[in-house]
Amino acid sequence: MTMHFLLLFSRQGKLRLQKWFTPVPEREKKKIVRDMTTMVLGRKPRSCNFLHWKDLKIVYKKYASLYFCCGLDAEENELLALEVLHRYVELLDKYFGNVCELDIIFNFEKAYFILDEFLLGGEVQETSKQVLSRSIEASDMLQEVSVIPRSR
């Protein structure tokens, strides 16, 4: 599941999270974000969740007021990508409890941390919700606790 990027944006086209798994120049990033928001927001309701864009497959899904949208290699599995998005939503939901757009705005750094536990370099690192939640919780436990380096 090689993902090139993952974007979260609102119905108004406001970008809430951007994760780039391959090196992309800043200018190009802005262009992609613009293309994605216009393309995806322009879709009619109940359209299919997949699009072709240049040589990438675009998979998106709307959760409440937020659109989750990712770009994949041409040979990737769209349905599985859809479930990657869903699992990420589940993780956010479990962490924040009934996650909403505001949680992601005010705790954007947490959204990035959770994503790093789940996806790394555009690939799925771990799929088990239990394992993932445990490690996210574990790092939360470390919040303000100093970790004394082990002596070696």
Next chain:
Amino acid sequence: MPAVSKGDGMRGLAVFISDIRNCKSKEAEIKRINKELANIRSKFKGDKALDGYSKKKYVCKLLFIFLLGHDIDFGHMEAVNLLSSNKYTEKQIGYLFISVLVNSNSELIRLINNAIKNDLSSRNPTFMCLALHCIANVGSREMAEAFAGEIPRILVAGDTMDSVKQSAALCLLRLYKASPDLVLMGEWTSRVVHLLNDQHMGVVTAAISLITCLSSKNPDEFKTCVSLAVSRLSRIVSSASTDLQDYTYYFVPAPWLSCKLLRLLQCYPPPEDGAVKGRLVECLETILNKAQEPPKSKKVQHSNAKNAILFEAISLIIHYDSEPNLLVRACNQLGQFLQHRETNLRYLALESMCTLASSEFSHEAVKTHIETVINALKTERDVSVRQRAADLLYAMCDRSNAKQIVAEMLSYLETADYSIREEMVLKVAILAEKYAVDYSWYVDTILNLIRIAGDYVSEEVWYRVIQIVINRDDVQGYAAKTVFEALQAPACHENMVKVGGYILGEFGNLIAGDPRSSPLVQFNLLHSKFHLCSVPTRALLLSAYIKFINLFPETKATIQEVLRSDSQIRNSDVELQQRAVEYLKLSSIASTDVLATVLEEMPPFPERESSILAKLKKKKGPGAVSVELEDGKERGELNGGGDRGVPDLTNALSTPSPSADLLGLRSAAPVSGAAPSAGSLLVDVFSEAGPAAASAGVNDDGFLRFVCKNNGVLFENQLLQIGIKSEYRQNLGRMYLFYGNKTSVQFVSFSTTLNVQTKTVEPLVEGGAQVQQVINIECLTDFVDAPLLNIKFRYGGALQNISLKLPVTINKFFQPTEMAAADFFQRWKQLSQPQQEAQKIFKASHGMDTEVLKAKLLGLGTALLENVDPNPENYVCAGVIQTKAQQVGCLLRLEPNAQAQMYRLTLRSSKDTVSQRVCDLLAEQF
């Protein structure tokens, strides 16, 4: 659930974010941000040392500002400082900042790498993971240099925590993708492959991504993964939905891992080991069977996960393309999905069937769904689904259903979305031409195309219909009648006027017998459109008028009057004015005979017009043009320019404005003698070997033409042209391959593979553009088989696959050797053992012209020795073949027999395989 006091402790950040959200305008936002930036800057510069918490807060604010889309040019140092904090959250924010705002500042990279190194050796799994995430997120070359050696060790070490292993595997994958030369798996290979057996499913899930990528690049080194993958897959497929605990996703056991395993297997051919293969086929059957079982949950996640595996299994079945039974089952399954209520499944079924349509085993099965696909094209509400339906119709089209499919695509065009019209037009034009049995149908189709979607009909398309009409006399009358009718529409597209003008100018006489389309009626009809047209079209119409004067003397007075009017003869456009003046003069002073000669019907289109060169020159670098020029010249010598006479869609008549000059005044007039008969011309165009015969076997007709020359066009179809330019010295050679996209649509996923190594080419070839690839060649020892070049790309929806023999032959490594008669015969005698000689007697397949023969023998690479053979009709040559292993001296004698039109060719060399190979190659050349 962890207690989340949103933004705990970072109240300042929360306040700042709400401030930004409360900004009413962009200006207010920028003002607030600038205020914050000034504040942070002064804090960072202040005398008071900041504590970790404040540093974290400010770095986080900077990050937020950057993510809003503003530039950040400070704070990097503070972020790097956070990396070495022993408070987890501070470290975490530091790493996040670094990951998002990578800076190539070398001083910083050194510091960052240092911090990462400390965390990697901290033996604290949380810290190690943070460090690995950072490497994976940045993935720069500097990081690969610093850590590519260390990470494999962490990955396979027995005491590494599972979570760290997972991060290490994907981190390594990222580094490998960015800098493959720095990631050396060598000694780790087998331990990495055995991660497929790891007890922890998460570790397998992460490791398999790495293994798949490495396998696709080095299949041989990793091939032991096939049997491991099959047994892992088999265990998952046969497990009950509860067996895998939390790796079961909505009642589907391990969907991600299953898909990845199926994907890994697509890096390899079907397993050779019967038992492994049997087990795999069983898995695939089970997956297909499960699709028929009732769902275990109504949730869409359940069906998505289940079908993700199913589609991946179908991809594998299509990849193997060897199990007819599975292919047909796959096709039936997709057929069910075509009518599924889920739009996503319909979309994917259409997409997947496109690839299935190109397999010989399932092509027919795919065709049975034609009605459903046509229905999808008509009724789907979603344009991207309709697009897939159009792609599939294109892919499933063959002679048997072409008329139906073209008709449906045409009627779809009437309402098609603007975004896909041009591609649709091109597809219809290609199908109509490819599968035309009767040309009146072809003409109707293209004219309909212009009528329905005139704006999207590119020049190539209407040029092509004119070429075909000119070259087929049985369709000319019909074409004239049809355009005449089409032009009667009150509003018709300018492209229709162009085609109409050209065709009536040439063949209007064929319908002039009918009083309803008498010459004057025809003229008035054309002229009624004149004022609405652009300059190039008007220029074309003026040429049509002068042709009318020749065809129908009775129109002369009327037309002369038109030409003489101020709006023509004093037109502000130089081109129009010139035409009006010249045509008027021509019509008044030339005798009927001269007029008839000058304005004669256009000869059939020849193989290549100079206008193509003009087009090439315009579009491509000088290198490519010289290839073309030389090619044109040499082909002329070799076979009289007669055998590949297909002007195709894109090559046609592309002089710039004024387009399509009727009189050929501007481009070199085509020489009708050089053109093949119209019949054979079209046979070529309409033969099955067109572009959609996508997976034909190895194409080697181009190959033999290159034995005696180094430059030219190796391959050409309606989509792609491959030019070659090569040079050889001693045992080394260099070959430039030019891939030209002849269409106006880009080729995506363009790749070429050679059964030796090459550098990759650009994956995208824009319409009309050309990419170049260079291959360096070293001849190690003598050889018979030429390297095979495999080219794959997507054009529209269809995968194109072309295999070509690269014209690298042993004779390319000849060094010519001059020698006197005595030397020659002495050496000839020395090479008298039977196996040293190869001989062939064969019939001449081309003319036996002396100069041509000489040119070919020189082209072979040998020295042509004069005054050696006692019979002056014979040719003798000498050369040394240079390979890395040895040098092989080679003598040649060619004895033509003009009366019998036969040759005898004798080769002698110190190596039997060389004599035989050179003899075989050369025998095909005369």
